[in-house]
Amino acid sequence: MTAVLPDAYTVRPPRLEDAQAVLELVSDYNTSVVGFADYTLDDAQDELSEPGFEPETDGWLVFDDGRLIGYGSVFGKGDHRQLDLDVVTMDPVVERFLLDRIERRAAELATEHGHVAVQVDIVNYQADKAREERLAGYGFERGTVFHRMRIDHDGTVAAPEVPAGVTVRRGAPDEASRRAAHDVLNASFAGQFGFSPRSFEEWQDSHESFSAFDWSQLTLLEVDGEAVAMRTSTNQFVEDENCGYIGHLGVLEKARGKGLAKFLLRDQFALDAAAGRSGTILHVDTNNPTPALGVYLSVGMQATLVMEVWRRQVTTA
Known part of the structure; x- marks a missing residue:
């Protein structure tokens, strides 16, 4: 079932000037899970200006009364057989909405690049067990484990x-x-x-x-x-x-x-x-x-x- 946002919420593509708001959103989420921000303003700016990233079609910001509460993006490299996606929000309804949007865009990218199907990957901190369960419910499977050394x-x-x-x-x-x-x-x-x-x-x-x-x-x-x-x-x-x-x-x-x-x-x-x-x-x-x-x-x-x-x-x- 496609997620429906409350009427008061608004959605638009991200712009470079949104980097500070994205930083605050991501930092708040990361701190709630691993205890520190694990993200900087440069990270946000680099992500929003990465060559090949098309904000108008491949990025989404969700606002509640002007406050950013959700960020999603999808990004492909090379032949686009594998796509990296990112979803950051504290609200499971917004999370599902963004994943729905990303899935539709991923299917479009598959068609644009001549593929019958593509793989989409999302990174999750192992400490976030609740999100892990939700990802499994959305049809994702654990692909691999990365260690920060x-x-x-x-x-x-x-x-x-x-x-x-x-x-x-x-x-x-x-x-x-x-x-x-x-x-x-x-x-x-x-x-x-x-x-x-x-x-x-x-x-x-x-x-x-x-x-x-x-x-x-x-x-x-x-x-x-x-x-x-x-x-x-x-x-x-x-x-x-x-x-x-x-x-x-x-x-x-x-x-x-x-x-x-x-x-x-x-x-x-x-x-x-x-x-x-x-x-x-x-x-x-x-x-x-x-x-x-x-x-x-x-x-x-x-x-x-x-x-x-x-x-x-x-x-x-």
Whole structure:
């Protein structure tokens, strides 16, 4: 049954100037569940201005007498076979309304991109059991579990020794270096849960629009002149936790087992400590087909927050 909002509620697409209201809504919800905001104004602005996000068709704000009480969005990457959705509200009726809107839009996107069906994914804090039950009632199933991993830095962290035969390229000032990183990313993450390969242009535009990133934060590892590993870091956790963040760390299959991932991790720890950061954060899929979780634990990282991705299929019919 389609949810119907009370007559007093109004709905419209989001605008960039709504970022502060979205921040307050998301922060209130997150604090009620995990005890802290876990969101910043930059996060809200970046989300509302992400290249490829069309607010007029893919975003919704719900107001009660001028007060924002609900926010929903749907966003696709690459071929749009998998869509990321976001719904934030304290009101289950508003939640159902937004999910209904998103489902209809997801079916439209499937048709627009030539798919019979698409997967839609939503992230839920594991601590929010009530929402978990509601998602199951809406037909979602648990897809995977992500851990937020963190290591704290107390003073100087020694820079690791570069593995034999490896050349470290710091920064990606030109198209050639960016394309090399893009190729490694797509190859190393192929088949992992929720990963949608993006064209180089789409990937580059996304990074250039992201306020917490610049190309100096991309590192490549080369062996015999070939890029075999990459790492991107961002400042998205600096404001709220004074931590560096590893966005992606990928190693080509043929180069695994040589300590490259551990080097990139320890190298980032040293860089963050030298910059005065309190720690380094990353997210890991606990069902990752590579032994990523074990690698992160082995270098001293610990899980600080657990999130689950819930997934359902939406068909065009």
